[in-house]
Structures are given as structure tokens and as C-alpha cells.
Amino acid sequence: MVISCEKAANICDKAQYKEASSWEKIKLKFHLLMCKTCAKHSVKNKKLTSLCNQARLAVLSEEDKRKMKDTCAKAK
């Protein structure tokens, strides 16, 4: 039931991607009750997740980038 801060941080990261198990989440909740530092970190981590969702970030695929590089090379 008692976990280290490193472990707590790891579970917290996993939870941001919905990859933490229920048991892990219980252990995390328990840790956050006792550890102020981790509790603070956890709040910020959640906030980062919501910011990333809100910004609806987009990236180009590797395929697209390769095509761009080719086109640029030809244009030179």
C-alpha cells in the first residue's frame, strides 16, 4: 500500500494516458493524501493533460515530413 514518490509519479504519468490500473490508482490516491509534494505535482500534471487536450495540437506524420524534405531538395 505504501509506495515511493518515484512510483507515485510514475503512476500519475500513466494515469494521464489512462494506463494506470485501479489498484495503482488507489495506491496513488493514498500516497497523495500523505505527500504534499506529490499532490502538488499531480495537480499540475493533470492540468498539463487538459491544456494539451484543449490546444488540440496537431503534428505532421513522418511520411508527410519525408515528402516535404524531398520536395524541398528538388526545389534547391
Added chain:
Amino acid sequence: MTAHQLHPDNWVDLYADYLFNYAVTRVNDSEIAKDLVQDTFIAGLKSAKNFKGEAAERTWLIAILKRKVIDHYRKINSKNGKAEVRMSFSSQTDSEGAWLEERIADPNSNFENDALVNEELGIAIQNCISKLPKKQAQVFIMKTIEGMETEDICNALGINASNLWVMIHRARTGLMGCLNQNWF
């Protein structure tokens, strides 16, 4: 201040995502945005000799992209006729002036600001990602933006799951620090 120099070989790796985000928020279509970014790089290559080194490379490229976005809107506007203003009047004829309320701006609405804030946020996050070590940025993008499965990323990069989570953790901590002043 030292004069800036252009390194066209690194453009796609360094700035493509940044420019793409900028374009996508303005034209609302990822295919068109992709073309605009491509056009920007080509235009940049062609006018590289006019680069005076006054601005940073990225600023210079954004300036070109801005022109490309404007050109794009000019083009579609001339094709489809001029911009059209549409108004829909209420069909309820017996509402005796109640419709007037629908016609004025809602002073409590923040709706029109949302897009603006989100755009700034996107640029800020993209900016912070570009400051991360390359490997961390790559893992973070694959996981968070492309939404890939942990296992797939591990296979693609030849790392194990605990490596991945360490990098995700460092990237997230880095981003929190970078975004801290303005967004938390």
C-alpha cells in the same frame, strides 16, 4: 546581437510542426495547411539569399507563412465570389421585438475568445516541446499528440516501457516548467 543564419536542411525537422499548427488554426483544414507549410519552405529556399539575418530563422519563416495564408484567402475569395454576409431572421412573427435580443452580442460570452486562447496555447506548447531534448520530444509527441499505444512506441523506437515512462516523465516535467509562468 549576432546575425542569424539559415539552415534549410533542418527546416522540416525543426519547424514543420510549429508552422503546421500555426497554419491549421488559421485555415481549419489540415490538407491546405500542409500545402501552405510546403509552399513556405519552397518560398524560403528561393528567397534565402534575401535573408538579412535580422530575425531568427523561425520568425522569418512564420512571416512567409503569414503571407501564404493571406494569399490563400485571397484566392478562395476571388473564386467563390466575395465574402458573403448571411443573416437569418427569426421566423416567429408574433414575438414582438423579442428577436432583437438575439441580435446583440452577449456580454457574458467568452466563446469568441476561446479559439484565440487555444491558438496561443497551442503555439506556446509547441514552442516548449521544441526546447525539450529531441528524444523526449519525440516520445511525448507520439504518446500525447498522436495517441500511440505504449507498446507500439516501444517497438518503433527500440526502447522498453520503463524507458518510455522515464522519458514521458522528464518531458512532462520540462513542459510544466516551461509553461509555468503563463499557463498554470
